[in-house]
Amino acid sequence: MPLWTYVTARWQALLMDSYLHASAVVQATVLAALIGVGLGVAVYRSPLGSAVATALTSAILTIPSFALLGLLIPVLGLGVPPTMVALVLYALLPIVRNTVVGLNGVDRSVVDAARGIGMSRLRVLTGVELRLAWPAILAGMRVSTQLLMGIAAIAAYVKGPGLGNLIFSGLSRVGSVNAVELALVGTVGVIVIALLLDGAYVLVGRLTTSRGIRD
Amino acid sequence: MTDQAVDIQLENVTKRYSNTKQPAVRDFSMDIRAGEIVVFVGPSGCGKTTTMKMINRLIEPSSGTITIGGQDALSLDPDELRRRIGYAIQQAGLFPHLTVGQNIGMVPGLLGWPKPRIHARVEEMLDLVGMDPAEFRDRFPRQLSGGQQQRVGVARALAADPPVLLMDEPFGAVDPITRGNLQDELLSLQSELHKTIVFVTHDFDEAVKLGDRIAVLGPQSSILQFDTPEAILAAPADDTVAGFVGAGASLKQLTLLRVRDIELDEAETATIDEQPSVVRDRLVARNRKYALVLDSRRRPKRWVHLRDLNDGPLDTVGRPVNDLVTKQSTVQDALEAILTEGGSVPVVGTRGEYVGAVGIDTVMDTVRKLREEHENG
Known part of the structure; x- marks a missing residue:
């Protein structure tokens, strides 16, 4: 079992790469959530604004990740900065779209009642609308996280952190000893982390969604 | 504004929207006495809800003045104003993510009441609308029947003891039997509380049952007739009102008279x-x-x-x-x-x-x- 031997021999390094990979994805998702929810809140009341925001963020998603990362090198150099910028940009679409859909899905009579009993605009947004849209926003974040798991692997191209380094170095030495194993371990690692994070989302969803609106 | 019933005056209140030629509400004037139930009744789209929502400024009037208990409503902070005006709407509009207790305690919370006082008040309000606090306080709205949701909606509207209560077809979405019960309950609440209530409905029978006075509204919220139910039933001002009163006016009149x-x-x-x-x-x-x-x-x-x-x-x-x-x-x-x-x-x-x-x-x-x-x- 050369693969197994390889894994046990490089356990520490693998764990480090996995951690860096997950950490980059989670941080990028959180950052994208802050920006995306803000953007969604800014545009959801206007159909035109919503359409523009959705179109812009989906345009980003159509740029091949390899190209985007490469184009960021002259601006941001190598390593973490271009990686994070690219990941945040890719994570925006699902979050913005779900925020807009979630906020528009809030029952108008509930908002009317909230205003009618004297809640301020800000309070209605934070205390009612975002609370009710939260399951949709969280679902958007979950999709973004899954999306970023794969894209983060490509970031090794700009010397970014994570399991992509294993895959890249493996693929660049195809034919030599352990090359395939290297790429395989990296890929499987990405899948395992993706599943773990997905499980975490279910847990976070249960803990942060009111029992009154949970399915 | 005090916690006793207050009167409301609307003077030449007009609402224009920029995208329509005709105003939604034209030159609406009305004196509503302290402690009475005035029902706005009229066909859909006549502007009755718009008129009501201008009283708590959910809709800002384009011109005119609104005075509540001698105070110019348009000069107050809208959020502050609304905390002193109870508001109950169709399908209750309860916050689905909050419990019954949290829903009812919302306005007292906004007014900065201390926690124990809110707790006691929630209990009192649930009692008032005939729901057992121990059983219902921690339930979520979706665990209630339509009638119970409406009761909680009324309890929430009354929680901070506002002198004025605005009700926008609050019983429109429940079955006829429950609606009858809710109407009876509202009347018995009112006999204790003496609020000034503005009630919007398109159901003339509901208006007859609840109103001390009924305003039959036509297009652009024009007042076709504003009088006691007895007077409107006995002598509708014109054919439109007569049409709205509908068949069986004499029978409806008999529901207003007691054998005594x-x-x-x-x-x-x-x-x-x-x-x-x-x-x-x-x-x-x-x-x-x-x-x-x-x-x-x-x-x-x-x-x-x-x-x-x-x-x-x-x-x-x-x-x-x-x-x-x-x-x-x-x-x-x-x-x-x-x-x-x-x-x-x-x-x-x-x-x-x-x-x-x-x-x-x-x-x-x-x-x-x-x-x-x-x-x-």
């Missing part, structure tokens, strides 16, 4: 142990055909006809009394009883004792008088 408001007839009475021949002689002497037989405690038992009075003792002849009314019954109830009883229905007091009777002629006279009064006045 009309003059009772004297039925010819007999006690159950009297000799039939004595009773017969009395009927013949007074030129009457029927006698009402009372038991020893003067409770109505049987109707006997003149021709029954040969066949035996009074407790076996004639036919039993099936239907009774009290002085609190509506005249409509009395009419229904008359139709079942045939001709006349006995009226009884609190202990079931005979106090008089209502006949079909009395009901007819009452209807005629009502109509004449309103036509002349």
